[in-house]
Every structure is written in C-alpha cells, then in structure tokens.
C-alpha cells in the first residue's frame with residue numbers, strides 16, 4: 135500500500151460559547167489543518183494537526199502547513215505499512231516539527247487500520263475499555279461563574295475538572311479556587327492549570343493559600359527547571375504538560391524527577407506511534423498521565439481516543455479532546471464528543487471517522 139496523493143485542507147473551527155481564555159491568550163476560533171492521503175489500493179486515510187493559536191507553543195498553523203509542503207512531495211510512493219521507516223524518512227527530510235509529522239502519522243495509522251479491517255486501538259495492542267473518562271477544562275473566570283460551571287459539569291458526569299489560572303492577580307486565582315472548593319468539594323478531582331503562566335513565587339503563594347484543597351497543579355511555570363525549583367516547597371502534586379514536546383523531554387522530566395504526572399498531547403509529541411511509546415514509558419515508571427491534544431476536530435480527537443483506550447487504566451487520569459468545544463463535526467454520525475463525562479471509543483475501522491468532505495474546509499495544496 136503506497137502513498138499516491140496527499141491533499142492539504144485548512145478550516146477555522148469556531149469555539150462554542152467562546153472566547154476561551156487561558157493565561158496567555160483569548161481565542162474565538164482555532165485554525166486546523168486536515169490532510170487526506172490516497173493510496174494505490176484506493177484506500178483513503180485522514181490526518182489533522184491543530185496548534186492552539188500562534189503563541190501557546192512554538193508550533194503554529196502556518197508552520198504545520200509549511201512543514202507538510204516541504205515533506206509531502208517526497209512521501210509520494212512511500213509504503214504506508216512501514217511506520218518506523220516512514221518516521222525516519224520524515225526525520226531525514228525535516229528536522230523537528232513533530233506536530234506536522236503527527237498529521238501524517240495519524241493518516242497512515244487510519245490507512246493501516248482500514249487495510250487490515252481493524253481499529254487503530256487494535257494496532258496499538260488492544261483497547262482496555264470502550265468508554266473513557268473525560269475531563270472538562272474551564273477557561274480563566276471569576277469565582278461565581280467558575281463555581282457555576284463546576285456544578286454544571288459535575289452534574290453532567292465529569293469527575294475531573296480543570297480550571298485555567300494565571301495571567302492576572304494571583305489573589306483572584308486563589309479566590310476562584312476556594313469558591314470552587316466550597317461548591318464541589320471532594321466530589322470531583324480539581325486541577326489548576328496555569329499553562330506556564332505563573333512565576334515560581336506566585337505558584338508557591340497559590341499552593342500555600344490553597345493547602346486545604348486536594349488539587350493538582352498543572353504546568354505552573356514556564357520551564358522544567360522552574361517547576362523543579364518549587365516542587366519541594368508546594369503542598370500539591372505537580373503535573374507538566376507544555377514542557378513535553380518529544381520523547382527526549384519525557385525522559386528528561388523523569389530523570390529530573392520534576393513532577394508527579396504528565397499531560398500528553400498527541401500532535402506535539404509526533405503522533406499516534408510516538409504517543410504509544412510514551413504510554414509504555416509511563417507504564418514502566420508508573421507515571422499517571424492524561425491523554426489529550428491542542429484542540430482540533432474529529433480526526434485528531436479520534437486518534438487521541440484510540441491511544442488512550444490502550445493505556446493501563448490505573449495510569450490514565452482522564453482524556454480531553456475539543457469535541458465539546460467545537461461547533462461542527464466533520465463526521466455528522468460519528469463525531470467525537472463527551473457524553474456523561476465519558477468518551478465512547480469509535481467503532482469503525484481505522485480511526486472510525488468518515489469526514490463529510492463539504493465540512494473539511496478549503497483545499498490548499500495537492501501532491502501526487
């Protein structure tokens with residue numbers, strides 16, 4: 135099964151009830167890049183990459199499309215069945231840019247699943263569950279509105295709620311967290327995610343002032359070194375997310391003993407196969423982790439679910455996709471969205487997503 139055509143599309147995904155606010159940005163819509171790979175067998179595979187705006191991380195939408203334009207002509211004729219050789223070929227064509235390679239990797243895994251008549255999760259070792267726990271992420275808000283959302287989402291079945299903090303007076307973040315704790319208590323796991331937005335001093339102030347709350351602090355500061363510097367001085371378990379851009383970063387975080395848990399993003403790490411490698415490293419070292427991505431549509435959401443379904447259940451903290459935050463699904467029948475605080479694993483072969491091509495945006499480039 136060889137690649138004969140690659141088509142690249144762009145679409146803006148509007149955010150439900152937007153804008154969505156984090157410590158470093160406010161977003162009304164997300165720029166996603168979709169790829170369609172056609173093979174000499176007639177099978178079609180779908181991939182997607184959706185950086186969260188241009189200043190969340192070094193990855194950005196134009197960068198993804200430039201990297202794909204650079205690699206795509208040299209991928210024509212390559213076998214889809216040899217994923218390791220394809221990965222090495224992409225690395226030889228272009229240094230870094232794991233997020234653009236992730237879109238190719240996802241499409242290739244979709245194709246291999248369809249070729250063998252199995253789901254992607256079965257290519258990765260098998261699903262432990264058809265229903266996966268979701269977490270809900272709540273943008274930076276004031277105490278009353280955050281507490282209201284916490285109650286609403288708890289009633290919908292979410293057992294883990296993540297609240298964005300940072301980018302403002304730390305006293306307000308503390309006030310918000312105390313209000314949430316008064317409102318929902320131990321009924322849900324509370325996570326405070328600063329997305330790198332706190333100084334070490336602010337992170338310590340936040341933790342000491344919330345020592346009565348059994349929350350998890352996620353990515354409080356910018357670098358692994360800053361997070362490591364506060365680890366022994368805070369009252370809460372620490373997770374890192376944005377600092378993990380490669381397998382090498384994962385190994386470095388483990389060797390530095392920088393945190394208690396990981397937030398893993400499939401595109402940033404390089405796709406389904408890299409995510410599966412990190413899954414195995416986490417299992418070997420008993421590191422709990424969430425599986426998620428930097429937003430995106432049904433294609434990348436399905437990819438996350440297939441990997442997450444193969445994680446040892448004790449290690450899987452929760453799953454996040456932006457399916458509930460995006461107004462439109464590419465696949466009107468099998469679109470990904472959480473229901474009662476859980477995601478259902480897609481049932482069809484490959485990723486289990488069949489995009490309606492009228493919903494995938496504008497065709498930007500074709501290679502054959």
Ligand SMILES: [Mg+2]
Pocket residue numbers: 327329352353375376397
């Ligand atoms: Mg995070």
